[in-house]
Amino acid sequence: MSNGAQDKGLIFVVSAPSGTGKSTICRRLLAACPDLEFSVSHTSRMPRPGEVDGKDYHFISRADFDLRIARGEFVEWVENYGNLYGTSAQAIDGVLERGKDLLLDIEPRGARAIKERYPDAVFVFVLPPSLDELLKRLEKRGHESSDVIQTRFAQAERELREVLWYDYAVFNEDLETAIRQTVAVYWAEKSKISRLRGKMDRFFKFSQEG
Amino acid sequence: MSNGAQDKGLIFVVSAPSGTGKSTICRRLLAACPDLEFSVSHTSRMPRPGEVDGKDYHFISRADFDLRIARGEFVEWVENYGNLYGTSAQAIDGVLERGKDLLLDIEPRGARAIKERYPDAVFVFVLPPSLDELLKRLEKRGHESSDVIQTRFAQAERELREVLWYDYAVFNEDLETAIRQTVAVYWAEKSKISRLRGKMDRFFKFSQEG
Numbered sequence: 001m002s003n004g005a006q007d008k009g010l011i012f013v014v015s016a017p018s019g020t021g022k023s024t025i026c027r028r029l030l031a032a033c034p035d036l037e038f039s040v041s042h043t044s045r046m047p048r049p050g051e052v053d054g055k056d057y058h059f060i061s062r063a064d065f066d067l068r069i070a071r072g073e074f075v076e077w078v079e080n081y082g083n084l085y086g087t088s089a090q091a092i093d094g095v096l097e098r099g100k101d102l103l104l105d106i107e108p109r110g111a112r113a114i115k116e117r118y119p120d121a122v123f124v125f126v127l128p129p130s131l132d133e134l135l136k137r138l139e140k141r142g143h144e145s146s147d148v149i150q151t152r153f154a155q156a157e158r159e160l161r162e163v164l165w166y167d168y169a170v171f172n173e174d175l176e177t178a179i180r181q182t183v184a185v186y187w188a189e190k191s192k193i194s195r196l197r198g199k200m201d202r203f204f205k206f207s208q209e210g
Numbered sequence: 211m212s213n214g215a216q217d218k219g220l221i222f223v224v225s226a227p228s229g230t231g232k233s234t235i236c237r238r239l240l241a242a243c244p245d246l247e248f249s250v251s252h253t254s255r256m257p258r259p260g261e262v263d264g265k266d267y268h269f270i271s272r273a274d275f276d277l278r279i280a281r282g283e284f285v286e287w288v289e290n291y292g293n294l295y296g297t298s299a300q301a302i303d304g305v306l307e308r309g310k311d312l313l314l315d316i317e318p319r320g321a322r323a324i325k326e327r328y329p330d331a332v333f334v335f336v337l338p339p340s341l342d343e344l345l346k347r348l349e350k351r352g353h354e355s356s357d358v359i360q361t362r363f364a365q366a367e368r369e370l371r372e373v374l375w376y377d378y379a380v381f382n383e384d385l386e387t388a389i390r391q392t393v394a395v396y397w398a399e400k401s402k403i404s405r406l407r408g409k410m411d412r413f414f415k416f417s418q419e420g
Contacts, residue, residue: 124401127413130413131413131414157414160414161414163403163410164403164410165403166403167402167403168398168401168402168403169401169403169406169409169410170401171409180397181397181398181401183394184393184394184395184397184398184401185394185397185398185401187390187391187394187395187398188378188391188394188395188397188398188399189398191334191378191379191380191391191394191395192377192378193373193374193375193376193377193378193379196379199379199381200373200374200379203337203340203341204341204367204370204371
Protein backbone atom coordinates (compact mmCIF):
# COMPACT_ATOMS: atom_id res chain seq x y z
CA MET A 1 0.00 0.00 0.00
CA SER A 2 1.13 3.48 -0.78
CA ASN A 3 1.39 5.88 2.12
CA GLY A 4 0.04 8.71 0.02
CA ALA A 5 3.43 9.95 -1.10
CA GLN A 6 3.92 12.70 -3.67
CA ASP A 7 3.37 11.49 -7.24
CA LYS A 8 6.59 11.41 -9.24
CA GLY A 9 7.12 14.11 -11.85
CA LEU A 10 6.60 13.45 -15.53
CA ILE A 11 8.89 13.89 -18.52
CA PHE A 12 7.31 15.88 -21.34
CA VAL A 13 9.20 15.62 -24.63
CA VAL A 14 8.49 18.04 -27.47
CA SER A 15 9.97 17.44 -30.93
CA ALA A 16 9.51 19.51 -34.05
CA PRO A 17 11.42 20.37 -37.20
CA SER A 18 12.96 23.84 -37.09
CA GLY A 19 10.63 26.64 -38.07
CA THR A 20 7.55 24.93 -36.63
CA GLY A 21 7.34 27.38 -33.74
CA LYS A 22 8.77 24.88 -31.27
CA SER A 23 10.74 27.35 -29.13
CA THR A 24 7.73 29.67 -28.78
CA ILE A 25 5.52 26.72 -27.89
CA CYS A 26 8.01 25.50 -25.25
CA ARG A 27 8.43 28.99 -23.76
CA ARG A 28 4.67 29.52 -23.49
CA LEU A 29 4.18 26.00 -22.11
CA LEU A 30 6.69 26.74 -19.32
CA ALA A 31 4.95 30.05 -18.57
CA ALA A 32 1.54 28.32 -18.34
CA CYS A 33 2.68 25.35 -16.23
CA PRO A 34 4.47 26.28 -12.96
CA ASP A 35 5.33 22.65 -12.14
CA LEU A 36 7.15 22.18 -15.43
CA GLU A 37 10.88 22.91 -15.60
CA PHE A 38 13.06 23.15 -18.68
CA SER A 39 15.72 20.47 -18.97
CA VAL A 40 19.11 22.14 -19.35
CA SER A 41 21.42 20.15 -21.63
CA HIS A 42 25.18 19.83 -21.40
CA THR A 43 27.32 21.02 -24.30
CA SER A 44 30.99 21.19 -25.17
CA ARG A 45 30.59 24.30 -27.31
CA MET A 46 31.53 27.78 -26.11
CA PRO A 47 28.74 29.98 -24.75
CA ARG A 48 27.43 32.56 -27.24
CA PRO A 49 27.03 36.17 -26.09
CA GLY A 50 24.13 36.39 -23.65
CA GLU A 51 23.98 32.66 -22.92
CA VAL A 52 24.05 31.80 -19.22
CA ASP A 53 25.77 28.71 -17.83
CA GLY A 54 23.25 26.47 -16.05
CA LYS A 55 20.31 28.21 -17.72
CA ASP A 56 20.78 27.88 -21.48
CA TYR A 57 23.24 24.99 -21.19
CA HIS A 58 25.66 23.47 -18.78
CA PHE A 59 28.87 24.48 -20.56
CA ILE A 60 31.62 21.93 -20.03
CA SER A 61 34.90 21.11 -21.76
CA ARG A 62 35.19 18.50 -24.49
CA ALA A 63 37.37 16.39 -22.17
CA ASP A 64 34.76 16.57 -19.40
CA PHE A 65 32.01 15.67 -21.91
CA ASP A 66 33.99 12.66 -23.19
CA LEU A 67 34.53 11.49 -19.63
CA ARG A 68 30.80 11.74 -18.88
CA ILE A 69 29.99 9.77 -22.04
CA ALA A 70 32.42 7.07 -20.91
CA ARG A 71 30.75 7.00 -17.49
CA GLY A 72 27.32 6.60 -19.14
CA GLU A 73 26.01 9.81 -17.63
CA PHE A 74 24.00 10.81 -20.71
CA VAL A 75 20.66 9.30 -21.62
CA GLU A 76 21.29 10.62 -25.11
CA TRP A 77 23.96 12.73 -26.76
CA VAL A 78 24.67 13.94 -30.26
CA GLU A 79 27.51 15.65 -32.14
CA ASN A 80 26.59 18.66 -34.30
CA TYR A 81 29.25 20.59 -36.22
CA GLY A 82 31.95 19.24 -33.93
CA ASN A 83 30.14 20.15 -30.71
CA LEU A 84 28.63 17.67 -28.29
CA TYR A 85 25.17 18.04 -26.78
CA GLY A 86 23.72 15.67 -24.18
CA THR A 87 20.97 15.07 -21.62
CA SER A 88 22.22 13.92 -18.23
CA ALA A 89 20.26 11.18 -16.46
CA GLN A 90 21.19 12.65 -13.09
CA ALA A 91 19.71 16.03 -14.02
CA ILE A 92 16.46 14.36 -15.12
CA ASP A 93 16.15 12.16 -12.05
CA GLY A 94 16.90 15.07 -9.73
CA VAL A 95 13.96 17.09 -11.07
CA LEU A 96 11.53 14.12 -11.04
CA GLU A 97 12.40 13.20 -7.46
CA ARG A 98 11.54 16.72 -6.34
CA GLY A 99 8.05 15.98 -7.77
CA LYS A 100 8.54 18.49 -10.58
CA ASP A 101 7.94 17.81 -14.27
CA LEU A 102 10.57 18.15 -16.94
CA LEU A 103 10.29 19.60 -20.43
CA LEU A 104 12.73 18.22 -23.00
CA ASP A 105 13.06 19.92 -26.37
CA ILE A 106 14.73 17.16 -28.33
CA GLU A 107 14.90 15.63 -31.83
CA PRO A 108 13.39 12.19 -32.56
CA ARG A 109 16.63 10.22 -32.24
CA GLY A 110 17.24 11.59 -28.76
CA ALA A 111 13.56 11.17 -27.93
CA ARG A 112 13.82 7.45 -28.70
CA ALA A 113 16.65 7.12 -26.19
CA ILE A 114 14.51 8.91 -23.58
CA LYS A 115 11.63 6.53 -24.31
CA GLU A 116 13.85 3.48 -23.78
CA ARG A 117 14.99 4.70 -20.37
CA TYR A 118 11.75 6.42 -19.29
CA PRO A 119 8.83 4.52 -20.84
CA ASP A 120 6.29 6.68 -18.91
CA ALA A 121 7.49 9.89 -20.57
CA VAL A 122 5.05 11.76 -22.81
CA PHE A 123 6.01 12.43 -26.43
CA VAL A 124 4.54 15.28 -28.44
CA PHE A 125 5.45 16.01 -32.07
CA VAL A 126 4.67 19.45 -33.48
CA LEU A 127 4.02 19.22 -37.22
CA PRO A 128 3.79 21.86 -39.95
CA PRO A 129 0.27 22.29 -41.38
CA SER A 130 1.22 20.15 -44.38
CA LEU A 131 4.25 18.72 -46.17
CA ASP A 132 3.50 21.11 -48.99
CA GLU A 133 4.00 23.96 -46.53
CA LEU A 134 7.33 22.47 -45.44
CA LEU A 135 8.51 22.26 -49.05
CA LYS A 136 7.56 25.90 -49.65
CA ARG A 137 9.58 26.91 -46.61
CA LEU A 138 12.62 25.01 -47.84
CA GLU A 139 12.30 26.59 -51.29
CA LYS A 140 11.94 30.08 -49.84
CA ARG A 141 15.11 29.74 -47.81
CA GLY A 142 17.32 30.55 -50.69
CA HIS A 143 19.61 29.85 -53.45
CA GLU A 144 19.95 26.10 -53.35
CA SER A 145 19.52 23.88 -56.39
CA SER A 146 16.33 21.92 -56.82
CA ASP A 147 18.32 18.72 -56.08
CA VAL A 148 19.51 20.02 -52.72
CA ILE A 149 15.99 21.10 -51.82
CA GLN A 150 14.60 17.69 -52.76
CA THR A 151 17.23 15.94 -50.64
CA ARG A 152 16.46 18.16 -47.64
CA PHE A 153 12.76 17.67 -48.12
CA ALA A 154 13.14 13.88 -48.24
CA GLN A 155 15.21 14.08 -45.04
CA ALA A 156 12.66 16.29 -43.29
CA GLU A 157 9.85 13.97 -44.36
CA ARG A 158 11.73 10.98 -42.95
CA GLU A 159 12.18 12.81 -39.65
CA LEU A 160 8.47 13.72 -39.58
CA ARG A 161 7.52 10.07 -40.02
CA GLU A 162 8.94 9.50 -36.53
CA VAL A 163 5.70 11.10 -35.34
CA LEU A 164 4.08 7.69 -35.77
CA TRP A 165 5.63 6.33 -32.56
CA TYR A 166 4.93 9.51 -30.57
CA ASP A 167 1.93 9.78 -28.23
CA TYR A 168 0.52 13.06 -29.57
CA ALA A 169 0.66 15.18 -32.72
CA VAL A 170 0.02 18.92 -32.74
CA PHE A 171 -0.47 20.46 -36.18
CA ASN A 172 0.81 24.02 -36.10
CA GLU A 173 -1.75 25.56 -38.44
CA ASP A 174 -2.20 28.47 -36.05
CA LEU A 175 0.46 29.16 -33.39
CA GLU A 176 -1.93 30.13 -30.56
CA THR A 177 -4.04 27.03 -31.16
CA ALA A 178 -0.93 24.85 -31.23
CA ILE A 179 0.21 26.34 -27.91
CA ARG A 180 -3.19 25.75 -26.29
CA GLN A 181 -3.20 22.21 -27.63
CA THR A 182 0.28 21.44 -26.23
CA VAL A 183 -0.69 22.89 -22.84
CA ALA A 184 -3.86 20.76 -23.00
CA VAL A 185 -1.80 17.60 -23.53
CA TYR A 186 0.31 18.44 -20.48
CA TRP A 187 -2.77 19.17 -18.32
CA ALA A 188 -4.50 16.00 -19.47
CA GLU A 189 -1.46 13.88 -18.68
CA LYS A 190 -1.39 15.43 -15.20
CA SER A 191 -5.06 14.41 -14.80
CA LYS A 192 -4.51 10.74 -15.67
CA ILE A 193 -5.51 8.42 -12.86
CA SER A 194 -2.32 6.45 -13.43
CA ARG A 195 -0.32 9.56 -12.48
CA LEU A 196 -2.49 10.47 -9.48
CA ARG A 197 -2.01 7.45 -7.22
CA GLY A 198 -0.56 9.56 -4.41
CA LYS A 199 -3.27 12.21 -4.66
CA MET A 200 -5.98 9.51 -4.76
CA ASP A 201 -4.58 7.83 -1.66
CA ARG A 202 -4.61 11.14 0.21
CA PHE A 203 -8.13 11.91 -1.05
CA PHE A 204 -9.63 8.66 0.27
CA LYS A 205 -7.48 8.49 3.39
CA PHE A 206 -8.55 11.89 4.62
CA SER A 207 -12.15 10.76 5.05
CA GLN A 208 -11.24 7.68 7.06
CA GLU A 209 -9.27 9.78 9.51
CA GLY A 210 -11.56 12.81 9.57
CA MET B 211 -3.76 0.28 -45.95
CA SER B 212 -6.07 3.09 -45.00
CA ASN B 213 -7.26 5.30 -47.79
CA GLY B 214 -7.05 8.34 -45.56
CA ALA B 215 -10.64 8.10 -44.41
CA GLN B 216 -12.10 10.33 -41.72
CA ASP B 217 -11.09 9.29 -38.21
CA LYS B 218 -14.00 7.89 -36.25
CA GLY B 219 -15.51 10.04 -33.51
CA LEU B 220 -14.75 9.47 -29.86
CA ILE B 221 -16.98 8.86 -26.88
CA PHE B 222 -16.29 11.19 -23.98
CA VAL B 223 -17.89 10.07 -20.71
CA VAL B 224 -18.15 12.45 -17.75
CA SER B 225 -19.25 11.18 -14.34
CA ALA B 226 -19.60 13.12 -11.13
CA PRO B 227 -21.65 13.04 -7.95
CA SER B 228 -24.42 15.64 -7.92
CA GLY B 229 -23.35 19.08 -6.81
CA THR B 230 -19.86 18.78 -8.28
CA GLY B 231 -20.66 21.22 -11.09
CA LYS B 232 -21.03 18.47 -13.67
CA SER B 233 -23.81 20.08 -15.72
CA THR B 234 -21.94 23.40 -15.93
CA ILE B 235 -18.76 21.57 -16.93
CA CYS B 236 -20.61 19.61 -19.64
CA ARG B 237 -22.36 22.72 -20.98
CA ARG B 238 -19.10 24.67 -21.20
CA LEU B 239 -17.31 21.68 -22.72
CA LEU B 240 -19.92 21.51 -25.50
CA ALA B 241 -19.61 25.27 -26.10
CA ALA B 242 -15.81 25.02 -26.39
CA CYS B 243 -15.73 21.93 -28.63
CA PRO B 244 -17.78 22.21 -31.85
CA ASP B 245 -17.17 18.57 -32.85
CA LEU B 246 -18.63 17.31 -29.60
CA GLU B 247 -22.35 16.53 -29.41
CA PHE B 248 -24.42 15.77 -26.36
CA SER B 249 -25.83 12.26 -26.19
CA VAL B 250 -29.60 12.46 -25.76
CA SER B 251 -30.92 9.62 -23.58
CA HIS B 252 -34.28 7.88 -23.84
CA THR B 253 -36.66 8.04 -20.89
CA SER B 254 -40.11 6.72 -20.03
CA ARG B 255 -40.91 9.63 -17.73
CA MET B 256 -43.15 12.54 -18.78
CA PRO B 257 -41.46 15.72 -20.01
CA ARG B 258 -41.22 18.47 -17.40
CA PRO B 259 -42.26 21.99 -18.36
CA GLY B 260 -39.73 23.44 -20.79
CA GLU B 261 -38.14 20.11 -21.70
CA VAL B 262 -37.91 19.46 -25.43
CA ASP B 263 -38.31 15.99 -26.98
CA GLY B 264 -35.14 15.00 -28.85
CA LYS B 265 -33.07 17.64 -27.10
CA ASP B 266 -33.35 17.00 -23.36
CA TYR B 267 -34.49 13.40 -23.78
CA HIS B 268 -36.19 11.18 -26.27
CA PHE B 269 -39.50 10.79 -24.46
CA ILE B 270 -41.05 7.39 -25.11
CA SER B 271 -43.73 5.30 -23.45
CA ARG B 272 -42.95 2.68 -20.84
CA ALA B 273 -44.18 -0.02 -23.27
CA ASP B 274 -41.88 1.27 -26.02
CA PHE B 275 -38.97 1.40 -23.53
CA ASP B 276 -39.60 -2.20 -22.41
CA LEU B 277 -39.70 -3.32 -26.03
CA ARG B 278 -36.36 -1.63 -26.74
CA ILE B 279 -34.82 -3.27 -23.67
CA ALA B 280 -36.03 -6.64 -24.94
CA ARG B 281 -34.50 -5.90 -28.35
CA GLY B 282 -31.16 -5.04 -26.70
CA GLU B 283 -31.21 -1.50 -28.07
CA PHE B 284 -29.72 0.08 -24.93
CA VAL B 285 -26.03 -0.06 -24.05
CA GLU B 286 -27.10 0.76 -20.52
CA TRP B 287 -30.36 1.57 -18.81
CA VAL B 288 -31.44 2.26 -15.25
CA GLU B 289 -34.67 2.65 -13.30
CA ASN B 290 -34.96 5.68 -11.00
CA TYR B 291 -38.12 6.35 -8.98
CA GLY B 292 -40.15 4.18 -11.36
CA ASN B 293 -38.88 5.85 -14.53
CA LEU B 294 -36.54 4.26 -17.06
CA TYR B 295 -33.51 6.01 -18.54
CA GLY B 296 -31.29 4.51 -21.24
CA THR B 297 -28.56 5.12 -23.81
CA SER B 298 -29.31 3.74 -27.26
CA ALA B 299 -26.44 2.04 -29.13
CA GLN B 300 -27.93 3.19 -32.45
CA ALA B 301 -27.86 6.85 -31.35
CA ILE B 302 -24.19 6.51 -30.30
CA ASP B 303 -23.09 4.74 -33.47
CA GLY B 304 -24.92 7.23 -35.68
CA VAL B 305 -22.97 10.16 -34.21
CA LEU B 306 -19.61 8.38 -34.35
CA GLU B 307 -20.07 7.36 -37.97
CA ARG B 308 -20.64 10.98 -38.93
CA GLY B 309 -17.14 11.58 -37.51
CA LYS B 310 -18.54 13.57 -34.61
CA ASP B 311 -17.68 13.03 -30.94
CA LEU B 312 -20.20 12.21 -28.29
CA LEU B 313 -20.48 13.50 -24.72
CA LEU B 314 -22.17 11.17 -22.24
CA ASP B 315 -23.10 12.46 -18.80
CA ILE B 316 -23.56 9.20 -16.97
CA GLU B 317 -23.10 7.58 -13.56
CA PRO B 318 -20.37 4.96 -12.97
CA ARG B 319 -22.59 1.88 -13.41
CA GLY B 320 -23.72 3.06 -16.83
CA ALA B 321 -20.15 4.14 -17.63
CA ARG B 322 -18.94 0.58 -17.04
CA ALA B 323 -21.46 -0.71 -19.59
CA ILE B 324 -20.20 1.88 -22.10
CA LYS B 325 -16.61 0.76 -21.44
CA GLU B 326 -17.48 -2.87 -22.12
CA ARG B 327 -19.04 -2.05 -25.48
CA TYR B 328 -16.72 0.85 -26.47
CA PRO B 329 -13.28 0.17 -24.98
CA ASP B 330 -11.79 3.23 -26.78
CA ALA B 331 -14.13 5.63 -25.00
CA VAL B 332 -12.59 8.21 -22.65
CA PHE B 333 -13.70 8.28 -19.02
CA VAL B 334 -13.43 11.40 -16.88
CA PHE B 335 -14.50 11.58 -13.23
CA VAL B 336 -15.13 14.96 -11.66
CA LEU B 337 -14.40 14.85 -7.93
CA PRO B 338 -15.18 17.25 -5.09
CA PRO B 339 -12.08 18.95 -3.62
CA SER B 340 -12.12 16.48 -0.72
CA LEU B 341 -14.33 13.91 0.98
CA ASP B 342 -14.52 16.28 3.91
CA GLU B 343 -16.10 18.82 1.57
CA LEU B 344 -18.61 16.21 0.40
CA LEU B 345 -19.57 15.38 3.99
CA LYS B 346 -20.07 19.09 4.78
CA ARG B 347 -22.37 19.36 1.77
CA LEU B 348 -24.43 16.40 2.92
CA GLU B 349 -24.68 17.82 6.45
CA LYS B 350 -25.71 21.25 5.17
CA ARG B 351 -28.56 19.81 3.15
CA GLY B 352 -30.84 19.57 6.04
CA HIS B 353 -32.63 17.92 8.76
CA GLU B 354 -31.55 14.33 8.45
CA SER B 355 -30.24 12.33 11.35
CA SER B 356 -26.55 11.73 11.69
CA ASP B 357 -27.19 8.05 10.82
CA VAL B 358 -28.82 8.93 7.50
CA ILE B 359 -25.99 11.32 6.68
CA GLN B 360 -23.39 8.66 7.47
CA THR B 361 -25.19 6.15 5.24
CA ARG B 362 -25.35 8.61 2.36
CA PHE B 363 -21.74 9.58 2.83
CA ALA B 364 -20.65 5.93 2.77
CA GLN B 365 -22.68 5.45 -0.41
CA ALA B 366 -21.17 8.57 -2.06
CA GLU B 367 -17.67 7.45 -1.07
CA ARG B 368 -18.29 4.03 -2.62
CA GLU B 369 -19.41 5.70 -5.83
CA LEU B 370 -16.37 7.96 -5.84
CA ARG B 371 -14.06 4.94 -5.57
CA GLU B 372 -15.18 4.02 -9.07
CA VAL B 373 -12.82 6.80 -10.18
CA LEU B 374 -10.00 4.27 -9.88
CA TRP B 375 -10.93 2.56 -13.15
CA TYR B 376 -11.54 5.85 -15.00
CA ASP B 377 -8.90 7.38 -17.29
CA TYR B 378 -8.86 10.88 -15.82
CA ALA B 379 -9.77 12.63 -12.57
CA VAL B 380 -10.63 16.31 -12.38
CA PHE B 381 -10.75 17.78 -8.87
CA ASN B 382 -13.30 20.55 -8.81
CA GLU B 383 -11.50 22.86 -6.39
CA ASP B 384 -12.24 25.82 -8.64
CA LEU B 385 -14.98 25.55 -11.29
CA GLU B 386 -13.18 27.50 -14.05
CA THR B 387 -10.03 25.42 -13.56
CA ALA B 388 -12.07 22.21 -13.62
CA ILE B 389 -13.72 23.29 -16.89
CA ARG B 390 -10.37 24.13 -18.49
CA GLN B 391 -8.99 20.81 -17.32
CA THR B 392 -11.91 18.82 -18.76
CA VAL B 393 -11.60 20.67 -22.09
CA ALA B 394 -7.86 19.94 -22.00
CA VAL B 395 -8.52 16.21 -21.63
CA TYR B 396 -10.81 16.30 -24.66
CA TRP B 397 -8.28 18.25 -26.76
CA ALA B 398 -5.46 15.95 -25.73
CA GLU B 399 -7.45 12.85 -26.62
CA LYS B 400 -8.14 14.40 -30.05
CA SER B 401 -4.36 14.90 -30.46
CA LYS B 402 -3.45 11.27 -29.76
CA ILE B 403 -1.64 9.64 -32.66
CA SER B 404 -3.83 6.57 -32.19
CA ARG B 405 -6.88 8.71 -33.01
CA LEU B 406 -5.27 10.51 -35.97
CA ARG B 407 -4.57 7.64 -38.36
CA GLY B 408 -6.75 9.15 -41.09
CA LYS B 409 -5.26 12.62 -40.69
CA MET B 410 -1.71 11.18 -40.70
CA ASP B 411 -2.40 9.22 -43.88
CA ARG B 412 -3.64 12.37 -45.60
CA PHE B 413 -0.69 14.37 -44.27
CA PHE B 414 1.94 12.01 -45.73
CA LYS B 415 -0.01 11.16 -48.85
CA PHE B 416 -0.33 14.76 -49.95
CA SER B 417 3.41 15.09 -50.40
CA GLN B 418 3.73 11.97 -52.51
CA GLU B 419 1.10 13.27 -54.90
CA GLY B 420 2.01 16.96 -54.76
